[in-house]
Amino acid sequence: MRNRTLKxxxxxxxxxxxFALPAxxxxxxxxxxxxxxxxxxxxxxxxxxxxxxxxxxxxxxxGLSVGVTIGASIAxxxxxxxxxxxxxxxxxxxxxxxxxxxxxxxxxxxxxxxEKGVIIxxxxxxxxxxxxxxxxxxxxxxx
Numbered sequence: 001m002r003n004r005t006l007k008x009x010x011x012x013x014x015x016x017x018x019f020a021l022p023a024x025x026x027x028x029x030x031x032x033x034x035x036x037x038x039x040x041x042x043x044x045x046x047x048x049x050x051x052x053x054x055x056x057x058x059x060x061x062x063g064l065s066v067g068v069t070i071g072a073s074i075a076x077x078x079x080x081x082x083x084x085x086x087x088x089x090x091x092x093x094x095x096x097x098x099x100x101x102x103x104x105x106x107x108x109x110x111x112x113x114x115e116k117g118v119i120i121x122x123x124x125x126x127x128x129x130x131x132x133x134x135x136x137x138x139x140x141x142x143x
Contacts, residue, residue, distance in 0.1 A: 028052035028081045028090070030120060034061055037072040041065065048140075050081060050090055057087065058143045065136040073128030075108065079121045089116045094138040112138055 029051045036044030046061040081090060094112035109123035 025083045025085055026052070028084055030077075030079050030081050030122065032061060032075070032077045032122060034063070034075045034077065035073075036063065036065075036075070038065060039070055046075075052081075052084060052087055052090070057090075059090070059140050060143060062139045062141075063136060071129045073126050075124060075126040077110070077122035077124035079109075079123055082119045082121070083117045085116075089114075089118050091140055091142055092116060092118075094118075094120065094140065096136045096138070114140075 030048060032046055032048035034044055034046030036042055042063075042065045044061075044063040044065075046063075048059050048061055050057045050059060084090060092114040094114045096110055096112045106126055107124070108126050109121070112120045112122075
């Protein structure tokens with residue numbers, strides 16, 4: 001019993017350590033619509049809104065993927081941006097390595113990270129026909 005309690009306490013401490021934001025970091029909510037087409041290399045564009053400190057900040061998304069990619073899709077994603085110290089931390093280049101696909105429609109997700117340490121976690125529905133196993137780069141710029 002004592003061993004189990006110790007394991008649970010260590011798990012709780014580890015969870016709080018891994019998922020806790022630094023004291024001066026904030027989170028924002030993100031909504032994005034992204035359209036993508038590809039044959040080996042692909043590209044996509046989209047628009048979104050970051051809600052941060054009670055205000056909406058519209059932005060554009062530009063993407064490029066290289067790898068095994070074929071098809072076309074549109075994604076409506078929602079999620080959060082973590083580790084924001086200030087609004088300007090959100091803009092920049094993000095990277096992601098992933099595998100995914102859509103056939104008619106489906107649910108998917110992605111996690112992106114930029115050079116300032118901001119992590120965007122998105123999930124939502126995707127429609128179209130696409131298969132991808134690639135390295136993706138995303139650029140986000142405020143309107």
